[in-house]
Amino acid sequence: MGKIYSKKALASKNLKPKKEVVSFLLNYSRALTVVKIEDKNFEIIAN
Numbered sequence: 183m184g185k186i187y188s189k190k191a192l193a194s195k196n197l198k199p200k201k202e203v204v205s206f207l208l209n210y211s212r213a214l215t216v217v218k219i220e221d222k223n224f225e226i227i228a229n
Contacts, residue, residue: 215226 210227213228215228217224217226
């Protein structure tokens, strides 16, 4: 098991997201509203 965690990650250092992904995340964050009522959080997506 120790061998699994000691290996180097094979991920690339030059990760660049697609424009579609960035656009989707920005639009999602603009539409998301979090309402806190007492000790509960409600997430509302306004389409």
